């Protein structure tokens with residue numbers, strides 16, 4: 347499953363500098379991120395099935411599709427794809443910062459589903475921010491920066507929904 351092309355691209359720049367990049371580590375990191383994305387995809391798919399409001403259902407479906415795209419991006423990453431990624435800044439409402447974790451159960455209320463989603467996105471954002479900070483490779487740095495921005499966008503989308511539908 348792990349793209350061999352990507353390993354070659356990522357290693358090119360570093361070999362000359364005499365830095366030995368641990369292939370296993372790259373593989374593990376990408377595999378871990380892919381599993382996270384699959385988890386997020388499953389979460390939004392389930393959430394869209396139990397959502398009672400059409401606006402929320404659409405949001406969950408949209409996000410499930412985006413999580414699936416992240417999974418594919420990580421599975422099929424090449425240097426060319428990394429170059430094409432556009433990174434924009436995303437506002438931060440910081441609502442989830444003040445929330446505690448809630449476990450997903452089938453009978454969760456709408457507010458609880460949004461709370462679970464917020465914490466999940468917060469963790470995804472943190473994962474990619476940490477990976478970006480520790481990435482030694484420029485391509486990896488950009489890839490994780492892009493994914494961090496994508497998850498920041500999700501976190502913002504969920505927080506906005508929570509603000510509109512629950513807090514008001």
Ligand SMILES: [Fe+2]
Pocket residue numbers: 383386412413416470496497
């Ligand atoms: Fe994602």
Ligand SMILES: [Fe+2]
Pocket residue numbers: 386413467470496497500
């Ligand atoms: Fe996400």
